Amino acid sequence: MTRKEKTSAFFKQSELFDYMVTRPLSHIVPNWELTWNLKENRVEPEEDSLAEExxxxxxEISEVQPPKEYHANEDVLAEYVKSHLNWNIYKKGNRWESSDYEAIINQGSFGDEDQKNLILAAAGRIEAAIEHGQTNFDDMEYGHQKILAMVMASILYQRIDFSKILN
Incomplete structure (x- = not known):
């Protein structure tokens, strides 16, 4: 199975993906519910939705080599938040302390050029889930699922063309 096929299979007919990834962006793009097209093996494009994105x-996720240490890519985002936004966060062991990790990822996305670290973190999290027998987004361990959802929502947010929405 190619990486693209594995990525598609991972999200295929997920019950939770749109709820966790596109619904939080529904104040910007109102049509958050996604429909999986079984023939095309993709999300069905719809008006006022993020389906095409x-x-x-x-x-894009399927085209990168998933890093084994995807936390390193997330650490880059946290370091941005610490140094550029002056958040009082610190790393204790392998965890960032003193703030909500999802908020760190979200705010760090603003300093991630072309969302490179976010893309790699998503690819790494997907690969790790599959290696642990979690072959669909809905099967992921909740904590990892929640972070992957935030990573993907942050990428989508950074790519929204607000000029089209505001007109």
Whole structure:
């Protein structure tokens, strides 16, 4: 199975993906519910939705080599938050302390050029889940699922063309 096929299979007909990834962006793009097209093996494009952006994101994730140490890519985002936004966060062992990790990822996304670290973190989290027998987004361990959802929502947010929405 190719990486693209594995990525598609991972998100195929997920019950939770749109709820956890596109719904938090529904104040910007109102049509958050996604429909999986079984024939095309992709999300069905719909008006006022992020479906096409989700398809592009899944393609992009499938094209990168998933890092074994995806936390290093997330650490880059946390370091940005610490140094550029002056958040009082610190790393204790392998965890960032003193703030909500999802908030760190979200705010760090603003300093991630072309969302490179976010893309690698997503690819790494997906690969790790599959290696642990969690072959679909809905099967992921909740804590990891929640972070992957935030990573993907942050990528989508950074790529929204607000000029089209505000007109």
């Amino acid at each position: 989700v398809n592009r994101l899944l393609d």
